[in-house]
Amino acid sequence: MNSKLSLLLPALLLVAAQAQAADDATVAKGEYLSRAGDCIACHTVKGGQPFAGGLPIESPFGTIYSTNITPSKTAGIGNYTLEQFDDAVRHGERADGSNLYPAMPYPDYSVLSDADVKALYAYFMQGVKAVDKKAPETDLSFPFNQRWGLGMWDLVFGHDDSFEAHSENPFINRGAYLVQGLGHCGSCHSPRGVAYQEKAYDDTDDEFLTGGKVGIWEAPSLRAGSGTGPLVSWDKAEIVDYLANGRNDRTAVGGEMTSVIEHSLSYLTKSDLEAIADYLKSLPGEGQAIMLSVDATEKTATELNSAKVDINSGARMYLDNCGACHFTHGEGAPRVFPQLDGNSLINAKDPSGLIHVILAGARLPSTKGAPEALAMPAFGWRLNDDEVAKLATFVRQAWNNHASVVTAKQVADVRATISAAELNATKPTLN
Ligand code: HEC
Ligand code: HEC
Ligand code: HEC
Known part of the structure; x- marks a missing residue:
């Protein structure tokens, strides 16, 4: 072998290896950033291939389907250049020049740095498995099917700015x-x-x-x-x-x-x-801090513990159905059963979220740091609309909670959005 070349060869290999390593690091960085951006949540259907799109997203414009963003050249974004990818992610523009619906949060992503967009691109081109299956086309009625109209939306309401740091820290x-x-x-x-x-x-x-x-x-x-x-x-x-x-x-x-x-x-x-x-x-909160009144907590607890609790009242239903896990004072148990006293979901102006939790239950996510996925049982099969309304009203006004009354009509409206399977999820089967 030519002696000069044999000297050069290891050096060339080293250069090639270094280029490869830098690339892997960029791809890994892109994967991390895609987690931070939660791209998978909208671009994947339940049980489907990652990033293959097709998730229906409800918006005031109508139902919008997320697209396939795998590197498939026939069904995904495999032919996108870095610039075209950037146009979509930061500026809401498709490769054909038309506008994306703001169901894709590009007005937020517009502040991403150039380096982060490059890393995301590297990940989506090299780190994601191509899926050659097209996602369903979004098909809205007039005028929302007119993508040019979205360009106007973008001009008036959109956001396309680079990030500005406002702190010394x-x-x-x-x-x-x-x-x-x-x-x-x-x-x-x-x-x-x-x-x-x-x-x-x-x-x-x-x-x-x-x-x-x-x-x-x-x-x-x-x-x-x-x-x-x-x-x-x-x-x-x-x-x-x-x-x-x-x-x-x-x-x-x-x-x-x-x-x-x-x-x-x-x-x-x-x-x-x-x-x-x-x-x-x-970020400063709003207005003055509300002083929590210890009296209110004590009063509810005394009421609940007295023998006089009316059998049909919300308080009674709370004791029978909820107290075992969330306790008499609504104090819950740290990290296991959430505290209901002062809880944001319970005190929300619109009680729909609370009603949903009571009817269909809820499940805590399983994460690396807290792997046990604890569940709150569904009560929809057991309590009727009127009972849920009374119970929800009770928890919204017990202890330090001060939210409005819940009506049976509000419960019926939320119940109509929940499937029978969910309502019966924790119903014991008799056999
Ligand atoms: C909140 C939901 C949501 C999130 C989060 C989201 N997307 Fe999207 N994305 C969409 C929807 C919906 C569309 C299709 C919009 C349309 O058809 O106008 C879309 C379109 C796109 C497109 C355009 C594809 C094409 O066919 O031109 C790209 C590229 C894209 N998203 C990349 C990303 C990346 C990268 C992330 C994470 C950093 C991400 N998206 C996060 C909802 C989302
Ligand atoms: C078997 C134990 C158990 C019972 C009984 C129970 N819960 Fe829960 N509850 C939980 C667990 C565990 C969670 C956490 C799940 C989650 O939020 O994802 C929870 C969550 C909640 C939340 C959501 C809190 C938040 O911050 O998001 C509310 C509200 C709630 N329960 C109210 C009730 C009411 C009202 C009852 C009675 C009808 C009840 N629970 C009965 C275990 C229980
Ligand atoms: C897809 C919509 C969505 C996005 C995106 C989202 N959140 Fe939330 N977040 C919610 C909802 C809904 C709740 C109320 C949950 C409940 O009641 O248990 C919530 C609750 C919270 C809470 C608890 C508040 C309380 O008083 O209990 C924190 C903290 C929070 N979010 C932080 C964040 C941060 C930080 C981000 C961005 C990195 C974020 N959220 C992005 C929908 C979202």
Whole structure:
């Protein structure tokens, strides 16, 4: 062999190996970022192939199907260049130049850095398995089938800005970047305006993260600094615990947030979750802190423990059906049974989420840090609408809770949205 070449060969191999290694690291980084962005949640149907799309997403425009974003050249985004991928993810533009529906949270993703978009692209091209099956086409009625109209939407209501750091503290800025961008927390936790747009995209606006709605679920305010708000009394460790495991000593996750924790946040590093908590702690809550009245808790407990509790009352039903796990004072048991006293879901303006939990039960996600998936049984098969209304009214007004009365009609409306299988999930079968 040519002696010069034999000298050169190891060096060439080394260069090639290094290029490969750098690539693997970028792909791995992209995979982590895809977790932070929870791409899998919307782009995968239950039990389906990862990222093959087809999940129906309800929006005010109608039902929108998520697309196949695997690297398939026939059914997915395998032919997308980095630039075309970027246009979709940060700017809401498809390869054919038409607009995406904002059911894809590109207005939030617009703050992503160039490097992060590159890493995501590397992951979707090299780290994801191609699935050659087309997702169903979104087929809306006029005028919402006119994608050009979405361009107008984008101009007026959209958001397309790069990230701006507002703090001296790099951890807070990292948290802000994750919350505003990949985490797209605001898409659920910020109020929406007349055209479905998020009313605020960052902390320069006081409405940012002050709470929003996802279907029947209320997504509470995440502003955890001074003032009022459900998170104001949580310390940093409690926020991190909740984001990592879906539970902490105060509460347990329910509704749409369960999937966010299971598929996205539970995969993030401790340091990133701490950065998110630092950022939420830096956002002032609203108004004055409400003083919790110890008297109210005592009064409800005495009432419940007295022999005079009416057999048909909400209090009685609570004792019979719920007290075994959540206890007389609604105090629950740390990390196992959520505390009902002061709970955000129970005190939500709209009681639909609470009604849903009582009728269909709930399941805590299983995460690395808290693998046991605890379940709340369904009571829909056992209690009728009137009984659930009384029971829900009781828990909304017991202890320190001060929420409005629930009617049987509200219960019937939520019941109509739940399948018989779910309602009967924990019904004992007699055989
Ligand atoms: C909240 C739901 C949701 C999340 C989260 C989400 N997407 Fe999407 N995405 C959609 C929907 C819905 C569409 C299709 C919109 C349409 O047809 O106009 C879409 C479209 C796309 C497209 C365009 C595909 C095409 O055919 O041109 C790409 C690329 C994409 N998403 C990538 C991502 C990536 C990468 C992530 C994570 C960082 C992500 N999406 C997270 C809902 C979501
Ligand atoms: C798909 C919608 C959705 C997204 C995206 C989302 N959340 Fe949530 N989140 C909810 C809902 C709904 C609840 C209420 C859950 C309940 O009542 O148990 C919630 C509850 C929470 C809570 C507990 C509040 C309380 O008072 O109990 C925290 C903390 C939280 N979310 C943080 C976040 C962060 C941080 C992000 C972004 C990284 C995020 N969420 C993204 C829907 C969402
Ligand atoms: C066998 C034990 C058990 C019984 C009985 C029970 N629960 Fe639960 N409950 C749980 C568990 C475990 C969770 C956590 C599951 C989750 O939130 O995903 C929970 C969650 C909840 C939540 C959601 C809290 C949140 O922050 O999201 C509410 C509200 C609730 N229960 C109310 C009730 C009411 C009202 C009753 C009586 C009709 C009841 N529970 C009976 C175990 C129980």
